[in-house]
Amino acid sequence: MITTDDVAFLRSRLGVKALENASALELKPDTLIGDVAALRARYGERAPALAETVHCRRRAAGRLVDPQHWLLTDEALQQATASVVAAARAAEIARRFPGAVVHDVTCSVGAELVELAAADGIGAVIGSDLDPVRLAMAAHNVDGATLLRADALTPVSTADVLLADPARRRGGSRTFRIEDLSPPLLDVLTTYAGRPLAVKCAPGLDYGTLRARFGFDGQVQITSLDGWVREACLWTELDDGISQRATVLRTSGGAVRTEEVTDRDPDDTRVGPSGRWIVDPDGAIVRAGLVRHWATRHGLWQLDPKIAYLTGDSIPPGERGFAVLEQVPMKEKALRKALADRDCGSLEILVRGVDVDPDQLRKRLRLKGKAPLALVITRIGSRGVAFVCETGVRAD
Known part of the structure; x- marks a missing residue:
């Protein structure tokens, strides 16, 4: 240690x-x-x-900017916010609360503090933590922040905005249970009630229960980075009445492309048969419950009103789509014949709404050809269906 x-x-x-x-x-x-x-x-x-x-x-390469100058522990790195995500949050705080003093009450080694201190429009930055080792590391990693040793549940500043990141690992494994966070999530929300607060949580957080049982009435923001859902952030302050929000971040050549979808966007998409493409929306959009909103924005529609797969005649920029070759009943004999007819030798299998193990199914299909294909398995109404597709392509 x-x-x-x-x-x-x-x-x-x-x-x-x-x-x-x-x-x-x-x-x-x-x-x-x-x-x-x-x-x-x-x-x-x-x-x-x-x-x-x-x-x-x-x-930390690819997670933190210039990691060769950081001081870290293994546990602190596991919980550290990726620099791209932290920078997006810092910019969001600056937009919502221009000139604010921001206090990260669980600053650890400073992954959030670095981006807060670098963001235009933030007045000053404070970081505090109970762990003296992590604080000493933060002093090395971060320029321009005031550091304090303090319990996150003991208010020690009058900062305009507070940020918290309760630990999400118990016994070496990640937890999604509200009651297992440290410090406890409900204690954090209670301690800073009435003050602008953002709490970073695991993406699998049951925010529905948080709203229904515990009365949380703020904004839930689900963020993904390059196709991986990274976190749920609870904002106690609503922004333009938005209660659900998905933030999709994609990096390319050092640039970051951001797409935001909210529950105030139109959601009047239709349900219908497949178009040319099947699209599996980014996990942040699915987790935030904003599939219909995103579909409406991009002219897509649903195969089934309760399933997240979308279809259309084009692929949204930056997204991956599967060109439909044919629709097949969800029966292994029919699947085996359809794939054999197309000389399939390797197969990517995507599943939603149907209890299928892709690895086991792939073995039973006994592929012997050479062509790579994709199989999208889903449910339409009460029927299991499969779409034989070309391998996925990503739109520019």
Whole structure:
């Protein structure tokens, strides 16, 4: 376990050089024992901290900006907000509360603080945490923030906006239960009742129960990054009356493309037979319950009113679509024949609304051809159906 003395060493001139030396080692499972022994021979008790820091920096590539200058622990990295997502939230806070003083009451090693401090339109940034090691790391990682050691459930500032990220891991596994967060989610909401607050939660959070049983009446924002749903953010302050919101972030060549869908957008899409393409909406849109809103925006329609698959004659920009070749009854004999007729040798299987194990089905279909295809399995009414499709393509 890294200590505050370790952090002080890592921040020193000798520590910086030691990290450079440690970075030259492989530190892979088959070399770890020897590599750590070499570090221990040279740096004594600091060897584990050096190895963990280098390992975390490598794992943080693509998640944090310039991770080779960060001080991290394994646990802190697992919970750290990706830089692109944190930057989007900082920009959102600046838009909603221009000139605000923002206080991250669970700042950890500073993944959110870095983006808050860099955002235009934010007046000042405060970070606090109970863990002295993480605070010491945040002092290294973040410029321009005031840091305090404090319990998240003990208000210590009069900041205009508060940000919290309760820990979502218990016993080494991720939790989606409201009552398992630390500090408890309901305690955080109660402690800062009446003040603008944003709480980052796991994307699988049961926000329906939070609204129905616990009276949460703010905005739920589901955010994805490059096709992966990353988080649910609870905003106690509504924005233009929006209660449900999906934020889809996609990166390409260093640029970030953002699409926002809300429950105030039109949702008068229709239900009908398949068009040229089948589209599986981004998970943030599905999780936020905004499939019909997104479909209406892009001229798509539903195959079934209760299933998230959409269809249409074009693919929305940045999304992946599957060109429909034929519709087949959800019977293995019919599927096997249809795929054999098209010389199918490899098959991507997508499933919604039907209890099918794609891996087991693929084995039973006994594919022997050469062509790659896709199979979209779903339910229309009470019938299971399958669409044999070309492999997915992504629109520009």
